[in-house]
Amino acid sequence: MNLDLLSHQLIDRFQHGMPLCPEPYKEMARILGCRESQILACLQEMDQAGSLSRIGPVFEHSRAGASTLAALAVPAERLQQVAERVNQYPEVNHNYAREHFYNLWFVLTGPDRPHLDRVLKELERDTGLMPLDLPMVTAFRIDLGFALGETP
Incomplete structure (x- = not known):
């Protein structure tokens, strides 16, 4: 771009x-x-243009609720459909495809762990796919950013 x-x-x-x-x-x-x-x-x-995914804060989830990394093993022919379903949840703040058995990864953030469990159960019920639930055990602070180089 x-x-x-x-x-x-x-x-x-x-x-x-x-x-x-x-x-x-x-x-x-x-x-x-x-x-x-x-x-x-x-x-x-x-x-x-699709070059901006979001504008918003990144916050310490444990101070404002609960968060988990989740993944689904989605048949290739259903990937778009399942990704669109996952994206319907306001609790999803990242959703991306990977080349792996677990090929759809997303982060859920909500008010508490029972709320996240309900969302994961609903997704399982709606898609017929069992989410892999990976709650954070240890936080690693990575200041991810990308310098664009010289100004045009």
Whole structure:
């Protein structure tokens, strides 16, 4: 994907450290020297192009509820259908395909462990597939980010 200057600047500057204030997009515009409407239009364009998956916080799940990594072994011909079903849950904040027996992986976050158990049971009932449930035992803090290189 070929990014324009503003898209490039937004990703490089704000994939970590989005402003925590009442008007974050206005603050982003101030920092980048443009208008808030330009920031919003740029984010919308990246979203529509499929190059932006989400804008939101990453938080310590144990302080705000419960979280688990889950996987399903989905027959190849059903992968799209099952992925769309998984994506219907607001509790899912990542969902991705892998080349493995367990080929659909997703993270569930909810208010408590019983809530996650209900979602996993519902998915099993709806899909006929048994979720692999991998709750976090030890947290590893990885500051994942990608520098885009030179500005266009």
